[in-house]
Amino acid sequence: MEKMDLINEINRLKIEKNAVIMAHYYQRKEIQDIADCIGDSLALAQWAAKTDADIIVLCGVHFMGETAKILSPNKKVLVPDVAAGCSLADSCKAAEFAEFIRKNPGHKVISYVNTTAEVKALTDVVVTSTNARQIVESFPEDEKIIFGPDRNLGNYINSVTGRNMLLWNGACHVHEQFSVRKIEKLKEVYPDAKVLVHPECKGSVVSLADKVGSTAALLKFAVNSDSNVFIVATESGILHEMQKQAPEKTFIPAPPEDSSCALNDCNYMKMNTLEKVYNALKNETPEIIIDKELSEKAVKPIARMLEISEKLGL
Numbered sequence: 001m002e003k004m005d006l007i008n009e010i011n012r013l014k015i016e017k018n019a020v021i022m023a024h025y026y027q028r029k030e031i032q033d034i035a036d037c038i039g040d041s042l043a044l045a046q047w048a049a050k051t052d053a054d055i056i057v058l059c060g061v062h063f064m065g066e067t068a069k070i071l072s073p074n075k076k077v078l079v080p081d082v083a084a085g086c087s088l089a090d091s092c093k094a095a096e097f098a099e100f101i102r103k104n105p106g107h108k109v110i111s112y113v114n115t116t117a118e119v120k121a122l123t124d125v126v127v128t129s130t131n132a133r134q135i136v137e138s139f140p141e142d143e144k145i146i147f148g149p150d151r152n153l154g155n156y157i158n159s160v161t162g163r164n165m166l167l168w169n170g171a172c173h174v175h176e177q178f179s180v181r182k183i184e185k186l187k188e189v190y191p192d193a194k195v196l197v198h199p200e201c202k203g204s205v206v207s208l209a210d211k212v213g214s215t216a217a218l219l220k221f222a223v224n225s226d227s228n229v230f231i232v233a234t235e236s237g238i239l240h241e242m243q244k245q246a247p248e249k250t251f252i253p254a255p256p257e258d259s260s261c262a263l264n265d266c267n268y269m270k271m272n273t274l275e276k277v278y279n280a281l282k283n284e285t286p287e288i289i290i291d292k293e294l295s296e297k298a299v300k301p302i303a304r305m306l307e308i309s310e311k312l313g314l
């Protein structure tokens with residue numbers, strides 16, 4: 001089907017089925033352009049909890065679909081390509097994480113949203129990159145905390161809060177690859193450029209940042225900043241919304257160390273296509289299904305995150 005026909009059909013099916021399309025900033029441009037809501041992981045969870053649509057088409061990766069389903073168990077949640085995983089979530093298997101918790105008794109467990117439902121079920125409170133700092137700070141200073149699975153985000157939060165959380169040794173393959181050397185070279189060409197860095201990047205890259213934050217925070221900073229040039233060290237899908245909201249500004253994707261790999265794209269995020277969105281809506285599949293008992297355990301730390309975020313106005 002031609003692109004315009006696909007878009008028309010998606011819009012028709014959306015109305016017919018009372019469906020809503022939610023997309024993460026890392027999705028392909030053409031998916032961002034047809035989405036009803038586009039946001040970061042926290043915003044997607046907040047929308048999923050509140051929507052009155054019957055069907056949520058979650059254009060993101062599997063854990064985002066799971067989170068939406070856990071928050072809205074009576075709705076049908078579709079992820080256009082259900083094989084869209086996440087290397088960070090994969091780096092933390094529930095059985096191993098449970099063993100880690102068992103070996104370190106007396107700790108509260110904070111997990112990044114980039115985890116499976118099974119890992120969330122082992123967790124006291126979930127965080128995203130938007131609220132991780134504030135949620136960690138909401139615990140007493142002497143609270144012993146296990147933080148998983150992202151060691152880079154954990155190290156960053158430790159450094160800004162002065163905490164000493166025990167970290168799971170996981171990472172995202174996209175954010176790990178940004179190169180200090182190449183960002184410094186770019187800064188020689190664009191000395192006035194501001195460097196925007198997602199906290200999943202290595203500490204050496206974070207140390208170059210003018211702004212460290214979630215995708216939503218980086219977007220807001222870029223739009224409101226007096227600067228006109230930005231080097232962006234996160235998945236390149238965010239550049240689409242940045243360019244849309246600030247068309248007069250220049251956004252340069254930070255290069256990976258290995259130039260032979262195409263761009264800083266998340267291959268999982270890019271698995272969803274317009275065609276797959278159309279098929280998902282038409283066939284109402286692939287659907288995210290979660291065992292009821294697991295869902296009832298996993299919802300508690302996510303609901304706790306949403307409550308704290310609401311109190312904090314996030």
Ligand code: 13P
Binds near residue numbers: 128
């Ligand atoms: P955000 O919390 O910024 O949406 O990050 C999600 C993610 O997958 C980063 O790799």
Ligand code: SF4
Binds near residue numbers: 089172174267
């Ligand atoms: Fe996971 Fe990294 Fe892709 Fe985000 S960018 S979904 S953390 S693999």
